[in-house]
Amino acid sequence: MLRITTLIENSPGEHHGLKSEHGISFFIEKDGHKILFDSGQSGAFLSNAAKMNIDLSDLEHVVLSHGHYDHSGGFRSLCGIARDFTLWTGEGFFTPKYAFRNGAYDYLGNDFDESFLSGERISHSTLSVPLREILPGVFLLTNFPRIHPEEKINPRFFLLRDGEFVQDSFDDEVLLAVETGEGLAVLLGCSHPGMRTMLDAVRERLRRPVFAVLGGSHLVEVRGSGLEKSFEYLQNSDIHFVGVSHCTGNDAMERLSLSCPNFFRNVTGSSLFFGQPSAQSGAAGPGK
Template identity: 30%
Template sequence: MKKLISLGLMALISIIGLSAIYRVASAKEQEPSGGKVTIIYDAFGKPSDLERGWGYSALVEYGGKKILFDTGGQYAAFKSNVDRLNIDLSKIDFVVLSHRHGDHTSGLNYVLEKNPNVIIYAPIETGSFGTPFSAPQALQRKVELLPNDLQYFDGKLGKASVDSPWKNANIKLITDTTEVTPGIFLIRTVSDVKGTLELAEVSMAIKTPKGLAVIVGCSHPGIEKILGKISEISPNIYTIAGGLHLVDKPDDTVRQTVTNFKDKWKLQRVAAGHCTGHFAQVEIAKVFADQQDHSGIGEVIFLP
């Protein structure tokens, strides 16, 4: 009898052991990636109950970090999509605001309701996200005959500051390329393009085994200018996701840019969204074929 029981126990232990090994193997098979990007907010995508809107927001999960990149263009639509995607904003490690435009910042108040102390990285630029302000020379000019009541700060200029619209938010300003957590970089570039002259934008680059995975908001400074700056970290760039701002560019410029993605920048994949534009999406499909990731609202892009 004892022998029978011990044989049964041995069989049970080996079944448990085998199923544990099987579970590990199948978990590995189901997890082909080191991380993922979930598109929370955009104006296109596969049919779903998510609200389309002009703007961009994505949840980036990599190396144990959860990063919210931009917050969409409307508070209500952003809130609705975050809730429908079951994203717990209280668990976000940090937020990146790529630039000051409303189509990337309008959901921030919802983030702050759920996670009031979360670190928010944004590009430094005068007057947008709460800029440290020490009175510049122009304000300090002494002019004879100027009555006291027309003098700035009663003629006693000291240190002052300009709040952001999110006065109590924990905003940290990015001046230049910064590794904010191991393997994750924020890169600041400034636009010299007509229409967004001097606008500063922050892009994110994540080190992966296959090269950098780059997330961009709107690429106002120019996607190739951004790639140039990012290539100072590493010339090996695996993929780009986000708004490439090719929507208003001439067809020839779009064709050349997309060709450069492949031939000059050696990108292996492209997950273009937001302000990339219809024409550019087709050009990307022609050049990248099945290496184009459709990245509409609700879509998940896996990173190596």
């Protein structure tokens, strides 16, 4: 059986004892294997996991989608309870990230570096190929060709490289895709390279349909034809579970709830279960 649980997200769910924050973290359990995708902005996801009876001490893999604080900020706290895992990041993950705002640069990057990993004896692998299977039926993808010209990265994002600020093209962005039996469940961090670009890469490289998509779509910053094409993409696709949230933005999620029949509000504490014998569709839907 496959279970995907949202350990933390911007919005609270029905379990009022769980903490929410601007960030995202998913726990994936597949056939006895345990994976963490992103760690929120703080260690709050750890207490949420404990309250949901989820043991993170024996994780096998940790994947950080990109080097922004709201996806990697809880990693230091995680290392206090687990360390016998492999950390996966994209190329350039540790290059300091900033946002330009009102004439100043705001730091948005990680609170740890490679020396921290060495000191904590954390196994670290950089995803340097477009596709890698890290466990049976569990895939990491990066290096997304920009095939949709409307999907533009906000120019406010910068890297500090060799003492100079340069535009961030988010070459470090990584997604996770896991086989459900009826297609792939795709986990997105923020989709800075473009949500459609990333999902099309999954279909092309794995030759499998996308059955579910969860995570950030960054539609909160998209306007005009790009936004309309993204709505059309989700509304007319064969994706059975559309749970984009986090940086999707409240306005976009409200519109999706009205126009996309397969959309559900993925919140802190939500779970999807796949492969249950009693589930006619192969997934039990968002459960708590």
